[in-house]
Amino acid sequence: MTPNNLSPFKRIQKTLKNLGPAFFIIGYIVGTGSVTSMVVSGAKYGLSLSWALLLSCFFTYFLLVAISKLTIVSGNTLMFNFKQAFGKPVTIFIITALLVSIVSSCIGVMGVVAEVTMEWISVKTPISFLNKPIVSIFFIAILIGLFWTGKHENFIKAMSIMVGFMSFAFILTSLMVVNEAGTSIIDFFPELPEGDNSGLVIAGIVGTTMAGVCLASRSILVQEQNWGLDDLKTENKDAMSSMVMTFLISLAIMISATGTLYFNGIEVENATDMMHALGPWAGDFALTLFTMGIIGAGLSSIFPNLLLFPWLIADYTDTERDMKKPIYKLFVVLIALSGLIIPVLGGKPVWILIASQALSPFIMPLITLFLLILLNKSDLMKNLKATLWMNIALGATLLFNCYMLYIALIGFINFIQ
Numbered sequence: 001m002t003p004n005n006l007s008p009f010k011r012i013q014k015t016l017k018n019l020g021p022a023f024f025i026i027g028y029i030v031g032t033g034s035v036t037s038m039v040v041s042g043a044k045y046g047l048s049l050s051w052a053l054l055l056s057c058f059f060t061y062f063l064l065v066a067i068s069k070l071t072i073v074s075g076n077t078l079m080f081n082f083k084q085a086f087g088k089p090v091t092i093f094i095i096t097a098l099l100v101s102i103v104s105s106c107i108g109v110m111g112v113v114a115e116v117t118m119e120w121i122s123v124k125t126p127i128s129f130l131n132k133p134i135v136s137i138f139f140i141a142i143l144i145g146l147f148w149t150g151k152h153e154n155f156i157k158a159m160s161i162m163v164g165f166m167s168f169a170f171i172l173t174s175l176m177v178v179n180e181a182g183t184s185i186i187d188f189f190p191e192l193p194e195g196d197n198s199g200l201v202i203a204g205i206v207g208t209t210m211a212g213v214c215l216a217s218r219s220i221l222v223q224e225q226n227w228g229l230d231d232l233k234t235e236n237k238d239a240m241s242s243m244v245m246t247f248l249i250s251l252a253i254m255i256s257a258t259g260t261l262y263f264n265g266i267e268v269e270n271a272t273d274m275m276h277a278l279g280p281w282a283g284d285f286a287l288t289l290f291t292m293g294i295i296g297a298g299l300s301s302i303f304p305n306l307l308l309f310p311w312l313i314a315d316y317t318d319t320e321r322d323m324k325k326p327i328y329k330l331f332v333v334l335i336a337l338s339g340l341i342i343p344v345l346g347g348k349p350v351w352i353l354i355a356s357q358a359l360s361p362f363i364m365p366l367i368t369l370f371l372l373i374l375l376n377k378s379d380l381m382k383n384l385k386a387t388l389w390m391n392i393a394l395g396a397t398l399l400f401n402c403y404m405l406y407i408a409l410i411g412f413i414n415f416i417q
Helices: 008-018 020-029 032-045 050-074 078-086 088-124 132-148 152-181 199-209 212-224 229-262 271-276 279-317 326-345 349-357 364-374 388-416
Strands: none
Touching (some): 032 088, 032 199, 032 229, 032 271, 032 279, 050 078, 050 199, 050 212, 050 229, 050 364, 050 388, 078 088, 078 212, 088 132, 088 212, 088 326, 088 349, 088 364, 132 326, 152 279, 199 349, 212 279, 212 364, 229 271, 271 279, 279 326, 349 388, 364 388
């Protein structure tokens, strides 16, 4: 049956299948880390840092296209290509840095999810025996149970549902905010306070959008889709779809925070600050809507993290991604259990999470530089080397990543002081 003769249902099914990697990217990026970074940014600076979101989505598009093309033409995944071209030590360094990002993200995300969930339970239910560790164990058990099925297709479907729910929840909230704000759009873009340290927040915005782990997994997903040279246009559309949707959803979160927090002079220090501020706009419904959005965002971003380290190992060794291997199951369980650190030991999950997202800019210049070199190697890319425009785009991306590395360094220094 030719594509033109497909039934409407089959066409939708085929479109969703082709957008599988896009849903993975959106589900990973627009998670609790993104929600937290956008909310804190909106609460402190309105939409003044929306430029960082726009540029990070713009440059991430070129990275997705470059990684996908490299994977399709070479037939190998990203880390294996890095190992072949640049050696084992530097590739192991990149994988180790990505592992730190994975674990720190799981720690921060579960901390935020547990705190928000407990606040909702205390307000909405008479239950008194639950606490943050119990709630965290419950969610971790769900995620491990989902992994134990060993069905990647089920995961993609779960991603689609969660992404759809998050999109509805946050876009609806932003529309409420804009409708009820009663102020000029110019007021959404205040001037940054002089001497204020916005570096960590900017690095968090860029780090959660241009996530090194997510980009490294792109080549794995492209390989799993069995895309070939004939699918380069499909891959470009997939990358564009993921970045446009990521930008719109993230911007909606930032708008929501601007209207409910910035205009009311409320700063975000705890995860519960994010949820209470939405109450006035839609009553009790907003509280539940935001809580479910945080839970959905958290689970949709933690689950890929559980898979990514084993994937990276298989990527590096060029072996089958058999998630039933005992060693891979052990890695998944250990990474999942790291989510108990904040609920058990305490800490401010909001800033821990933003700091974890701000780690990504430290590795991105190296990944971008390696991509630029590999895409211009004749023996690897044959007659499909990077075009002049792609080289310009990746060169600009490299400069942007170097600047973000500088911003992240200054942000961390000021944050520690």
